[in-house]
Amino acid sequence: MLAATSQSQTRADEAFDCLQTAIVKGDLAPGEKIGEVELCERFNLTRGPLREALGRLESRGLLVRKPHAGVKVVSVSGDELLELYHIRESMEGLAARQAAERMTDAEIADLQATLDSHEKMIDLAQGQAYYQGEGDYDFHYRIAKGSRNTKLAQMLLGDLYYMVRMYRYRLSTSAGRPQKALGEHRHIVEAIAQRDGELAQFLMQRHISAARRNIEQKIKAGVLNL
Amino acid sequence: MLAATSQSQTRADEAFDCLQTAIVKGDLAPGEKIGEVELCERFNLTRGPLREALGRLESRGLLVRKPHAGVKVVSVSGDELLELYHIRESMEGLAARQAAERMTDAEIADLQATLDSHEKMIDLAQGQAYYQGEGDYDFHYRIAKGSRNTKLAQMLLGDLYYMVRMYRYRLSTSAGRPQKALGEHRHIVEAIAQRDGELAQFLMQRHISAARRNIEQKIKAGVLNL
DNA sequence: CGTTGGAGTATTGTCGACAATAGTCTGGGG
DNA sequence: CCCCAGACTATTGTCGACAATACTCCAACG
Numbered sequence: 089m090l091a092a093t094s095q096s097q098t099r100a101d102e103a104f105d106c107l108q109t110a111i112v113k114g115d116l117a118p119g120e121k122i123g124e125v126e127l128c129e130r131f132n133l134t135r136g137p138l139r140e141a142l143g144r145l146e147s148r149g150l151l152v153r154k155p156h157a158g159v160k161v162v163s164v165s166g167d168e169l170l171e172l173y174h175i176r177e178s179m180e181g182l183a184a185r186q187a188a189e190r191m192t193d194a195e196i197a198d199l200q201a202t203l204d205s206h207e208k209m210i211d212l213a214q215g216q217a218y219y220q221g222e223g224d225y226d227f228h229y230r231i232a233k234g235s236r237n238t239k240l241a242q243m244l245l246g247d248l249y250y251m252v253r254m255y256r257y258r259l260s261t262s263a264g265r266p267q268k269a270l271g272e273h274r275h276i277v278e279a280i281a282q283r284d285g286e287l288a289q290f291l292m293q294r295h296i297s298a299a300r301r302n303i304e305q306k307i308k309a310g311v312l313n314l
Numbered sequence: 315m316l317a318a319t320s321q322s323q324t325r326a327d328e329a330f331d332c333l334q335t336a337i338v339k340g341d342l343a344p345g346e347k348i349g350e351v352e353l354c355e356r357f358n359l360t361r362g363p364l365r366e367a368l369g370r371l372e373s374r375g376l377l378v379r380k381p382h383a384g385v386k387v388v389s390v391s392g393d394e395l396l397e398l399y400h401i402r403e404s405m406e407g408l409a410a411r412q413a414a415e416r417m418t419d420a421e422i423a424d425l426q427a428t429l430d431s432h433e434k435m436i437d438l439a440q441g442q443a444y445y446q447g448e449g450d451y452d453f454h455y456r457i458a459k460g461s462r463n464t465k466l467a468q469m470l471l472g473d474l475y476y477m478v479r480m481y482r483y484r485l486s487t488s489a490g491r492p493q494k495a496l497g498e499h500r501h502i503v504e505a506i507a508q509r510d511g512e513l514a515q516f517l518m519q520r521h522i523s524a525a526r527r528n529i530e531q532k533i534k535a536g537v538l539n540l
Numbered sequence: 541c542g543t544t545g546g547a548g549t550a551t552t553g554t555c556g557a558c559a560a561t562a563g564t565c566t567g568g569g570g
Numbered sequence: 571c572c573c574c575a576g577a578c579t580a581t582t583g584t585c586g587a588c589a590a591t592a593c594t595c596c597a598a599c600g
Contacts, residue, residue, distance in 0.1 A: 097381040098553065100369065123581070134555055136362070139583085140369045143326065147370040149468060155323040156561045156582055171463045174412070178404040186400070237397045239477070242375060243469060251465070324583065349551070360585055365553085382552055382591045543600080553590070560583070570573080 099133060103141035106131045111150050111161055112253050118163035148247055166307045169255055173300035177293050179244055184276060184292035187234035188285040196281050199230050203273055210266050227273050265302060325359060329367035332357045337376050337387055338479050344389035374473055392533045395481055399526035403519050405470055410502060410518035413460035414511040422507050425456050429499055436492050453499050491528060
């Protein structure tokens with residue numbers, strides 16, 4: 089039934105949330121052409137709010153719309169996915185640097201506690217679940233928020249992450265990578281705790297760069313079907 | 315009368331363009347609360363397409379909307395404007411590096427020709443018009459496109475520039491800065507022509523950093539009313 | 541005199557019907 | 571047998587009216 093994830097204030101917001109999660113979860117496959125009426129009965133909406141949500145999704149780059157021809161879910165090629173990681177490398181590097189300068193001590197302690205819980209998650213899932221779940225997302229989410237840079241957080245959390253998460257669902261993480269990623273996360277937090285912005289930026293960039301090369305290998309190996 | 319800038323394919327697109335230019339040009343002042351019906355008669359639209367455009371503008375961060383309370387133009391503080399330049403520093407640095415690797419020779423030649431015309435513009439306006447006009451925008455626009463990074467270009471051109479341009483209209487450039495900016499532009503293009511991505515990135519970051527400090531000084535001096 | 545409650549109004553959110561356009565399918569011609 | 575033209579259908583774009591919510595103003599009470 090897939091009801092609205094959170095009690096939305098308005099129908100259009102509800103539609104927006106539904107569509108967004110449906111796209112991210114893969115219920116609406118990339119490249120799939122979708123009709124408005126079909127979506128309406130699927131989510132129990134009328135076309136008014138739906139169209140409003142559609143416009144917002146298009147503006148965020150999750151949909152492409154051709155006038156009088158319909159909308160279809162954006163399909164991102166392997167190259168484009170790698171480009172996304174290049175952008176993340178730059179932007180999250182900045183976020184890490186600013187977070188090191190601006191996060192409160194309480195926030196940093198909280199972040200460290202979060203990593204502890206992530207470690208337990210990895211142990212439980214025997215090293216398979218870090219990237220699949222929300223753990224990695226949590227970490228980067230907190231850094232973005234910690235930068236105190238409203239627009240930066242908005243662009244990272246509102247634009248980039250949704251596109252990245254679209255593909256995280258089908259990215260089977262390579263064995264051993266979660267532990268390594270967690271270790272990198274720890275180093276980044278350490279740099280932040282020491283208020284070493286430059287180091288935090290460097291480590292974050294290298295962290296994302298490693299993730300990108302990891303995906304690059306998979307693409308070359310033909311593991312990914314993009 | 316402020317008709318649609320370009321022959322839009324649909325009413326909603328038309329509304330979107332009108333609203334966007336109105337906000338950027340300052341016809342709709344930041345912080346101003348605007349009613350839907352007022353906008354309708356102002357742009358000869360009905361509320362359907364208008365609401366669709368409103369949603370898109372909100373998603374791009376140019377408007378804030380409170381349910382059942384109306385929309386108002388986003389007002390960005392001095393600090394937030396400086397944060398925008400921090401983001402540009404990161405993202406356009408990346409764009410310059412990728413442009414150096416990927417622009418065609420023809421595009422580079424074209425870019426150099428553009429700078430020549432900019433030089434004439436500055437001479438004509440006696441050093442006052444570079445930042446005011448579209449010249450600077452042209453330069454950064456071409457670099458973003460030249461990066462061949464679709465999402466990067468979309469984020470720079472679709473999100474950041476419109477917010478920056480909102481304030482360029484009231485930023486009286488300091489004397490001498492246009493010439494210096496043009497010189498920096500030339501150095502960047504030179505690095506791109508030599509396919510030196512790292513240098514291009516460095517120069518672009520320093521270029522934007524200089525612009526940021528320029529604004530920072532003005533804010534401290536109380537010249538800007540934010 | 542200040543505050544709080546309520547009714548009224550104005551604005552936003554939603555809906556269903558109408559108009560316009562694009563894609564498709566069929567029939568005729570070369 | 572293949573190609574082109576025309577109308578048809580289905581989908582999108584647009585519009586006006588209705589419903590729901592928030593802001594405002596006024597009056598009564600403490």
